[in-house]
Amino acid sequence: MPEKHAQSDLIAKALAALSKILTRPWTIMEICGGQTHAFMETGLSAMLPEEIELIHGPGCPVCVTSLELVDKAVAIASRDDVIFTSYGDMLRVPGSESDLFSVRARGGDVRVVYSPMEALEIAHRNPDKETVFFGIGFETTAPSNAISVIKAKEREIDNYSMLVSHVRVPPAMHAILSAKNNRVQSFLAAGHVCAVMGMDEYYPIAKKYQVPITITGFEPFDLIHGIMETVRMLENNTYNVKNAYERVVAPHGNKQAQKIINDVFEECDRQWRGIGMIPNSGWKLNANYAHYDAELKFNVGNITTHESEICISGLILQGLKKPDQCPAFGTLCTPQNPLGATMVSSEGACAAYYRYGRN
Amino acid sequence: MEENKFDNFTCPIPIINDEKVTIGHGSGGTLSHNLINSVFYKHFENPILAGGNDFAEFSSNATRIVTSTDGHVVDPIFFPGGDIGRLAVAGTVNDISMSGAIPQYLTASFIIEEGFAINELMQIAHSMQDCAQEAGVQIVAGDTKVVEKGKADKIFISTAGIGFIENNRMINGSLAEEGDIVIISGTMGDHGIAVLAARNQLGFKTTVQSDVGPMNNLIQTALSASPHIHVMRDPTRGGVATTLNEIARQSRVDIILEEQSLPVHKQVQAACDILGFDPLYVANEGKVIFITPQREAADLLQALHEHQYGKSAAIIGKIETSNGSPMVRMRTSIGGTRIVDMLSGAMLPRIC
Numbered sequence: 001m002p003e004k005h006a007q008s009d010l011i012a013k014a015l016a017a018l019s020k021i022l023t024r025p026w027t028i029m030e031i032c033g034g035q036t037h038a039f040m041e042t043g044l045s046a047m048l049p050e051e052i053e054l055i056h057g058p059g060c061p062v063c064v065t066s067l068e069l070v071d072k073a074v075a076i077a078s079r080d081d082v083i084f085t086s087y088g089d090m091l092r093v094p095g096s097e098s099d100l101f102s103v104r105a106r107g108g109d110v111r112v113v114y115s116p117m118e119a120l121e122i123a124h125r126n127p128d129k130e131t132v133f134f135g136i137g138f139e140t141t142a143p144s145n146a147i148s149v150i151k152a153k154e155r156e157i158d159n160y161s162m163l164v165s166h167v168r169v170p171p172a173m174h175a176i177l178s179a180k181n182n183r184v185q186s187f188l189a190a191g192h193v194c195a196v197m198g199m200d201e202y203y204p205i206a207k208k209y210q211v212p213i214t215i216t217g218f219e220p221f222d223l224i225h226g227i228m229e230t231v232r233m234l235e236n237n238t239y240n241v242k243n244a245y246e247r248v249v250a251p252h253g254n255k256q257a258q259k260i261i262n263d264v265f266e267e268c269d270r271q272w273r274g275i276g277m278i279p280n281s282g283w284k285l286n287a288n289y290a291h292y293d294a295e296l297k298f299n300v301g302n303i304t305t306h307e308s309e310i311c312i313s314g315l316i317l318q319g320l321k322k323p324d325q326c327p328a329f330g331t332l333c334t335p336q337n338p339l340g341a342t343m344v345s346s347e348g349a350c351a352a353y354y355r356y357g358r359n
Numbered sequence: 360m361e362e363n364k365f366d367n368f369t370c371p372i373p374i375i376n377d378e379k380v381t382i383g384h385g386s387g388g389t390l391s392h393n394l395i396n397s398v399f400y401k402h403f404e405n406p407i408l409a410g411g412n413d414f415a416e417f418s419s420n421a422t423r424i425v426t427s428t429d430g431h432v433v434d435p436i437f438f439p440g441g442d443i444g445r446l447a448v449a450g451t452v453n454d455i456s457m458s459g460a461i462p463q464y465l466t467a468s469f470i471i472e473e474g475f476a477i478n479e480l481m482q483i484a485h486s487m488q489d490c491a492q493e494a495g496v497q498i499v500a501g502d503t504k505v506v507e508k509g510k511a512d513k514i515f516i517s518t519a520g521i522g523f524i525e526n527n528r529m530i531n532g533s534l535a536e537e538g539d540i541v542i543i544s545g546t547m548g549d550h551g552i553a554v555l556a557a558r559n560q561l562g563f564k565t566t567v568q569s570d571v572g573p574m575n576n577l578i579q580t581a582l583s584a585s586p587h588i589h590v591m592r593d594p595t596r597g598g599v600a601t602t603l604n605e606i607a608r609q610s611r612v613d614i615i616l617e618e619q620s621l622p623v624h625k626q627v628q629a630a631c632d633i634l635g636f637d638p639l640y641v642a643n644e645g646k647v648i649f650i651t652p653q654r655e656a657a658d659l660l661q662a663l664h665e666h667q668y669g670k671s672a673a674i675i676g677k678i679e680t681s682n683g684s685p686m687v688r689m690r691t692s693i694g695g696t697r698i699v700d701m702l703s704g705a706m707l708p709r710i711c
Contacts, residue, residue: 008694043695114562114634220693346635356697 007220014224015047018231022051026234027183028227029176029319031169032190033060033347034218040356042220052227055183055319056352058172058275059190061137062089062345063317065165066271067305070095073134073163075300077103077110082298083126085119086134088112089345094338096305116148116162123152123160132294135162139193142166142283143257146264149285149292161294164284167270169193170201171281176318177209184319186234188216188226191245196261198253202241210239217245264289273341274314313340316349323353330354380475385505398477399501402484403491407464407499415499417464421523425460427451428519436483436513438557440549440568444483446644447516448490448498449573450595456575457591457647459530459582460522465491466500470515473508483514494573496520528582534589535610539678540656542649544577544663545570545671546624547599548631548641556630563633565626570645570668577668578647584662585655592648597702599675600639600687602648604701607685616676616689616699640702650678 030036036056039045045054058064074095077084084100091100091110104110109129113119116133123131135145145162152160169190176184189202194215202213212233216226226244233240243249261283270282285293310328315321323329323342333339335351342348346355383390400408407415429450436443448465455462467487471480491498553569555561574593582588590610594602599621607614623631623638631638645668651659656674663669676689687699 007692011693041691041697042693043691043697044693045695047693047695118562355700 011044011047011220011224014221014228015049018224018228019049021228021231021235022049023235025051025053026231027053027055027185028188028230029055029057029184029186030188030216031057031059031173032188032193033057033063033345033349033352034192035059035188035190035216035223036349037347037352038218038220038223040352043356044220044223045357048227052231056316056322056349057176057187057319058272058317059138059169059193060342060345060347060349061141061165061167062093063313063341063348064167064272064275065090065093065136065341066273067096067307068271068303069163069165070099071097071303071305072295072300073100074098074103075303076132076163076294076298077108078106079130079298081130083109083111083122083129083131084134085111085113085122085131087114087136090134090136092338092344093341094308094344096307116145117151120148120152120157120160123157124155127159130159130161130297132298133160133162134165136165138167138169138190139196139261140190142261142265143196143254146260149264149289150260152292153289158291161292161297162285163294165270166265166283167272168281168283170205171278172272172275173205175275175278175281177205177211179318181320184211186212186230187214188223188230189213191215191217191222191248194245194249194253196254196257199241199243199249199251200253206239206241212239213241215241215243215245215249217248272317274317276314308339311340313342313350316342323350324357326350378477380471380473380477380480380505382473382505382507385471385503391503394477395501395503398480398484399503402481402488403498403501405497405499407497408501415464415466417499419463419523421525423460423524425455425458425522425524426520427454428517429454430515430517432512432515433554434512435554435557436479438569439553439566441571441644442483442486443514443516444485444487445490446571447518448487448494448496449571449644451518451520452490452494452496452573452575453593455520455522456573456578457530457593458522458524459528459578459588459591460524461579462494462496462520462522462575465496465498465518465520467498468502468517469504470511471503471505472511472513473505475513480514483516490573494575528586530588530591532590532592532606532609535606535612535614535650535678536589536652537612537678537680538653539589539650540653540674541603541614541616541676541678542651542656542660542663543594543599543622543673543675544574544647544649544669545645546622546627547594547643547646548627548638549624550644551598551641552627552630554642561630561634563630565630567624567626567630570643572645572668574645574647574668577663577666580662580666580669581647581649581659585649585651585659587655588649588651588659590648590650594643594646594648596642598638598640598642599648600637600699601702603687603699606648606650607681607687610678611681611685613679613681613685614676614687615679616687618689619692620673620675622671622673622675639699653677
């Protein structure tokens with residue numbers, strides 16, 4: 001990376017080069033919430049040529065974790081015999097009635113961890129309690145979550161379990177592209193997801209829907225590089241899968257990580273918050289590891305959920321609306337008092353707009 | 360040679376019932392007196408405190424008096440670069456100093472959890488006195504309460520203080536003006552990351568030290584170099600971003616920051632990158648934000664650079680007129696702009 005003081009000149013040059021090859025408006029979806037965040041945090045989104053319209057995708061695991069699972073997490077975390085562990089940004093996600101922070105305020109043992117292995121250690125140190133880890137995330141976090149379960153089995157730590165909410169990117173892309181009102185003409189695919197899974201899954205999507213896909217990283221230059229490759233394909237009327245994040249992503253991904261995922265998880269249908277059920281879009285623990293499935297371990301079957309009637313996070317996650325088109329944005333709905341998960345996570349589009357782009 | 364063993368022997372003040380604080384130490388009886396004598400009087404020694412009254416009396420010719428109070432809870436109580444004692448003294452010294460006042464007297468109130476080690480209390484009292492000495496203040500009154508185990512987390516310290524202003528200089532958060540320059544006295548986020556690292560929650564090691572310390576001397580140096588400073592504030596909890604938002608609202612101005620000028624220790628930046636934190640929102644306990652007229656900015660910066668607590672001081676932005684609701688904006692290092700908002704609730708580590 002160039003030193004900071006040299007960056008602005010190089011970015012200006014790259015943007016000028018991008019403008020030169022543009023002949024008409026294009027709509028590009030950045031799938032990953034981390035990219036949405038980076039576009040807003042660096043101010044890059046406002047610097048792009050006006051022909052480029054960015055649509056923010058559903059790639060924020062906190063945002064798309066279903067309301068039902070958040071409610072299940074709240075129910076499990078409220079039990080006296082449970083230590084509930086989670087990545088920090090899940091704690092403020094509103095469920096139907098409550099969130100995990102409120103559970104903690106009421107006396108529940110809810111702890112922020114930085115990795116599932118930390119949760120496993122908590123389980124090991126507290127044999128008279130059940131330790132549950134909220135296993136959310138895309139393909140990126142799946143290998144480390146899977147390893148925690150493999151290690152639990154090896155070390156016979158039976159009081160560890162995982163509330164699994166894993167989701168996969170390609171089925172979501174299918175869902176977005178086959179929607180009647182789809183406006184997405186191309187994708188920036190999430191670099192870290194592809195670091196694990198590689199590029200293979202994306203060729204059939206590019207071909208079937210005739211959309212260019214560019215594997216893209218997260219630094220300002222990565223983002224411009226990704227847009228540049230995408231625009232080249234759009235302008236040339238070609239659709240392919242390009243890798244603009246070669247320093248991290250190998251064409252076939254990380255085979256070892258994929259094996260770990262396949263050993264532990266199996267595909268399942270999954271509810272995405274704000275979007276609905278997407279077939280085969282999730283992973284759950286397979287029969288060999290069912291003992292570590294918190295949904296099976298704790299009887300939290302009868303959950304009735306209800307969403308805020310005002311929140312349009314579903315439309316935002318599908319790229320049909322922008323956060324500032326929501327009547328509640330910045331008034332009824334703020335990071336302090338979020339109506340939907342997209343306002344909670346730092347990777348949520350609404351939170352990114354609120355933090356960096358409000359006028 | 361046998362007798363020589365006892366040559367330097369003095370009868371120690373007995374701490375009855377070994378080295379843990381017990382409920383009895385808060386009873387007001389003999390144990391309380393022993394604890395106060397052996398820990399607090401010993402370290403905070405000064406004539407006003409030695410008077411042994413329930414009050415502290417002093418006089419001053421100043422007509423402008425500044426007071427402030429601050430409660431201190433920190434986990435862990437000892438961390439790289441400081442401890443709760445240094446924090447408790449520096450916190451109140453700094454709050455008073457931000458007005459331009461010279462802090463003089465402090466009071467300290469301790470809430471101690473039963474079972475707390477007396478040698479740790481000694482260490483805390485020692486570092487409080489160290490910090491008080493550095494700041495040139497006296498701890499002139501105090502109180503000690505002991506609560507049952509589990510009713511407090513080790514030790515809580517509240518301090519209050521008084522300082523005096525002997526001139527007509529006005530410094531407060533509502534005085535920032537268009538064209539003023541924003542200067543920070545050093546790197547951002549050192550305290551927050553040092554404490555987080557001390558909790559062993561990072562999963563990696565750092566050598567970051569907390570910046571906790573008394574800023575009154577630095578501030579007097581700053582005021583000599585730049586007599587017309589409009590605003591001074593210490594960016595503690597909520598960090599620089601939150602403090603600047605407060606000032607923008609109080610003064611009804613916009614504050615424009617330059618990202619590439621923000622001083623951040625490399626290790627703090629790296630820890631923040633890994634955890635998904637922004638150093639702009641991480642706590643400081645030994646930094647000052649100065650807002651001063653442009654004509655005095657260069658002199659102020661130079662004076663800060665010559666002070667031990669101001670070596671990495673930097674100009675980080677300027678004040679502009681606000682065309683609506685007051686805001687903090689930042690020109691990013693790639694040439695974009697964005698809002699820098701207040702911190703909403705607790706800062707949470709991101710998933711990926």
